[in-house]
Amino acid sequence: MSVKVTASVGASNAEKNWYALYTRPRFEKKVNEALQLKDLHSFLPVRTVIRMWSNGKKKIEEPLFPSYVFIKSGTKEQYQALKTYGVCRFVGFNGRPSRIPDVQIQAIQHILEQNHVPKPHEYLNRGDLVEIVDGPLAGMRGFYVEDRGVGRLVITVDAIMQSIAVEVERDFVKKIRSAERRNAFS
Secondary structure (H helix, E strand, O other): OEEEEEEOOOOOOOOOEEEEEEEOOOOHHHHHHHHHHOOOEEEEEEEEEEEEEOOEEEEEEEEOOOOEEEEEEOHHHHHHHHOOOOEEEEOEEOOEEOOEOHHHHHHHHHHHHOOOOOEEEOOOOOOEEEEEOOOOOOOOEEEEEEEOOEEEEEEEEHHHOEEEEEEOOHHHEEEOOHHHHOOOOO
């Protein structure tokens, strides 16, 4: 299994923020391509997996977060994005798109750039907030969970209630105290 990052190179500035677009099922790649054709800064995290078919094994790319594409935009770009075929809506509350902190998108991009193979993970409400203190992901923060005895760091994107998990040695993480927890992802 390998991982590939897909992102456009649209200009970004301080007024633009990250948002999640909810797409029609299996339209993520088409939406991402259409956004790029409109010169919008989009991000579709994908991974390559091996699937069994009747004629053998095939490598296919699948979105890390099914039915979601991320976009860095201002108000003008949001309107353009909503007019894109396959886009259902922005993820948000009370009719307003929810901003995704840059640090959460950067964490996903960093994991993919380091060639770690993320595994989709259920959204977590509980768990210890930890920081990796050693290895190539040093400085990354997330929630630590245990999966059949293997330590995993879970990076969460709150706005879409989705997470990914990366295996990490238990010795490489430290628990973040309550006082530090408030400022961990802001």
